[in-house]
Every structure is written in C-alpha cells, then in structure tokens.
Amino acid sequence: MSDAQGQGRQPEAVKTVDDDTDRQPMSTLDAWVRSMAHPEPASLGRLPAHSPTCAGCGSENPAGLALVVDATEDGVRAVHRFDRRQEGAPGIAHGGLVAAAFDDLFGFLLYRVGELAVTRSLTVEYLRPVLLGTDYEFTAKVRTREGRRLHVDASAVETDGRRVATADATFIIVDVDHFEQGRATTLP
Numbered sequence: 001m002s003d004a005q006g007q008g009r010q011p012e013a014v015k016t017v018d019d020d021t022d023r024q025p026m027s028t029l030d031a032w033v034r035s036m037a038h039p040e041p042a043s044l045g046r047l048p049a050h051s052p053t054c055a056g057c058g059s060e061n062p063a064g065l066a067l068v069v070d071a072t073e074d075g076v077r078a079v080h081r082f083d084r085r086q087e088g089a090p091g092i093a094h095g096g097l098v099a100a101a102f103d104d105l106f107g108f109l110l111y112r113v114g115e116l117a118v119t120r121s122l123t124v125e126y127l128r129p130v131l132l133g134t135d136y137e138f139t140a141k142v143r144t145r146e147g148r149r150l151h152v153d154a155s156a157v158e159t160d161g162r163r164v165a166t167a168d169a170t171f172i173i174v175d176v177d178h179f180e181q182g183r184a185t186t187l188p
C-alpha cells in the first residue's frame, strides 16, 4: 500500500472528501475503494487499519477489536488483549471474537502480498481458553498462493510461548469491483 513507510496511514474510508475531478462529494465507498485500489507490499512496521471503522482494526469503532498490526519479516503480528466487550463465558473471550481477530489479522497480509482478497473459509482451533485482560501475541503468514487462492496460517500465544489458538484460512483474490457490492447497504 502507499504507506510503505509504515506511518499508519488511515484510508479515507469514512470521510467525505472532494473529488478532484468533478468537485462532487465522494461517497464513503468511493473513498475506501480508491484507498484500497492499489495495495502494495509494505515495509516493516505499523500497518494502516483497513478503515477507521473496521470492526477488526478501526480505532473509531467502539464495538471493534482495534487491533494494532505490524508487518514482520515473514508476515504480520499484533499483541492483543480482549476485554469485557468480547466476553463469552465469564472471564473468557468469546470464540467468535477470537476468530474475528484472526480474520482481521489475515486481512493485513494483503498489505504484504499487494493484492485485494476476501475470506472464503476460516478454521480456528481453540487449544486453551483465551482469557480477558491478558496479552496474546497473534502472528500470521501466507503459507501458499495458488492462482487466486491465498492459504494463510496464524497462531495466538501466551507470553510464556504456549499456543492458545491456531487458525488457517483461504482468501480469494478479488478485483476492487468486489467491494462495489457494498453500495447495496443503506445504513444512516
């Protein structure tokens, strides 16, 4: 992506900005599509959120996980601590939210491969309870690429190195037109 210096660029996803060409207001989707249209491999360091309101990594989503993700030599990494908003059983993170963390982390690999892709399948192995208020290191990498398919792997580990969960997923590379389907959404 254009934030190759790892400065944490936020895509212009939720801002209404002036279109340089016709001076008409640009929609949220137009701005997001424009910002995501040309993903480029990023250098090491902090990666930009998918959008400010992304449920996985957007800092402006009060219900989101607000993952903070760095590019590493072989993939991506986030240290994350779940809180009460992600509770399932008392004191334990809900499995669906752990899956969401993996899914969103996988979405950051797109910055590393320079393609747009979406989740087609996601499998999580819950090895141990993921506790609220505890730091976990999430890492992910691309295992293989076959045509439009990206096979990706991830794990979450405690500070002592014990794995609490692993995940693998298939992402399918899509054209930016895929996201035009979001136009059907009519939320205020």
Ligand SMILES: CCCCCCCC(=O)SCCNC(=O)CCNC(=O)[C@H](O)C(C)(C)COP(=O)(O)OP(=O)(O)OC[C@H]1O[C@@H](n2cnc3c(N)ncnc32)[C@H](O)[C@@H]1OP(=O)(O)O
Residues within 6 Å of the ligand: 036, 050, 103, 104, 106, 107, 108, 110, 116, 117, 118, 119, 120, 121, 146, 147, 148, 149, 170, 172, 174, 178
């Ligand atoms: C910028 C992104 C931000 C990231 C945010 C975090 C990630 C997300 O939340 S993404 C959102 C959740 N995912 C979605 O909404 C995706 C919804 N699904 C779709 O839109 C479509 O099914 C889509 C685009 C994935 C694939 O549709 P389509 O293009 O018709 O693909 P299709 O022809 O069925 O399959 C494509 C290829 O994948 C293969 N494939 C399909 N399913 C699988 C699977 N489960 N495992 C392995 N391969 C598969 C097919 O065999 C085919 O292979 P090939 O190209 O070699 O023939």
